[in-house]
Amino acid sequence: MTKEIYGTAAETKALLRDGQTxxxxxLRAEDMITVDEAASLMRVNASVIEGWIRNCRCIGLAGPHGAMVVPQWQFESxxxxxxxxxxxxxxTQDPWQILGFLETSAPALDGLTPRAALEQGVPIGRVLNVAVADTH
Structure with missing residues (x-):
């Protein structure tokens, strides 16, 4: 008897529901700020932040009503x-994939998330190597 490699319809529905939740x-987490708040923080116009989001210079996530929010911590040096x-x-240019990578612990970074590793001074090259390995 072969093992079924696909989930049931109910399992798939539950997985999608959990992902949406x-x-x-x-999007509602305390570290998320609006584009206007980010503009104020960075002392630029909101249109500059929107351009950075379009050019993947920063992570911007669209909320359920289309309002864009950004993680405040990404503006730290x-x-x-x-x-x-x-x-x-x-x-990828998908902001959810980039955010997920940054917030998921990595064994190659001694269990730190890439975000925490960078905040603690781990060289960017090491984090980029983990990102490349993550794609394979």
Missing amino acids: YRLER SLWSSIRRIGQSLG
Whole structure:
């Protein structure tokens, strides 16, 4: 008897529901700020932040009503120059994939998340190597 490699319809539905719940909770998390708040933080116009989002320089996530929010921590000096390079190393421009990578612990980083590793001074090259390995 062969093992079924696909989930049931009910399992798939539950997985999608859980993913949607996670995304809604993540969009409402305390570290998320509006584009206007990010513009104020970075002392630029909101249109500059929107351009950075379009060009994958920073992570921007659309909420259920279309309002864009961004993780505030990405504007810290230890992370700011890394977001675009991480997306390139992952081979994606999808902000959810980049965010997921940054917030998931990595054995190759001694169990730290890539975000925490960068905040603690781990060289960007090491994090980029983990990102490339994550794509294989």
